[in-house]
Amino acid sequence: MATITDTDKHVVFVARAASNDETRYFMSGVHIEDDLGMRKIIATDGQRLHVDAYFGDLKPHESCYRVLRSSAKKADYESIPIEGLFPKWQRVVPDNFLPESITLEFPANKKKESGKYSCEVCKLIRALPDGHDIDLAYVDDLAGYKWEVQFSAKGVAMFVSGAKMAVIALMKQPE
Numbered sequence: 001m002a003t004i005t006d007t008d009k010h011v012v013f014v015a016r017a018a019s020n021d022e023t024r025y026f027m028s029g030v031h032i033e034d035d036l037g038m039r040k041i042i043a044t045d046g047q048r049l050h051v052d053a054y055f056g057d058l059k060p061h062e063s064c065y066r067v068l069r070s071s072a073k074k075a076d077y078e079s080i081p082i083e084g085l086f087p088k089w090q091r092v093v094p095d096n097f098l099p100e101s102i103t104l105e106f107p108a109n110k111k112k113e114s115g116k117y118s119c120e121v122c123k124l125i126r127a128l129p130d131g132h133d134i135d136l137a138y139v140d141d142l143a144g145y146k147w148e149v150q151f152s153a154k155g156v157a158m159f160v161s162g163a164k165m166a167v168i169a170l171m172k173q174p175e
Helices: 006-015 022-027 114-127 136-140
Strands: 031-035 038-044 048-054 063-070 075-081 097-105 146-152 156-161 164-169
Touching (some): 006 038, 006 048, 097 114, 114 136, 114 146, 136 164
Antiparallel strands (some): 031 038
């Protein structure tokens, strides 16, 4: 049985947001950077962004870590150079929030705890700003953590759980 490392836990969470789009090859991996002495791992597909503070053995450099295989807990990855620059991800992190926030805790196993999962999803949907929807497939990636959720006036939801952060673009409802 393979040992699940702390590195795997961080990479698996962040890698869920990496792009699968061949035209966005520069966003197809997990980017690692040092920011004021704190290492962060980041991935985005342009609609969602996952960030996690990290203190393990992956090192930031000019390549990106492409996740080869990933299960719920374990990741196999390799360091490969990717041409192009990783987007300036800080630009999409909102700094101006609507006054209300909510706390959500999605169970790690939504099949076993479908009632609790459904209640948390309903809480999220009721809290969305008027005229907006959220892609629930992105919410599935957040299972197993307790999140503080805030919304920006620009149609973005920000989920924070300790050193983890997920930013999800909301969708405008048709008129």
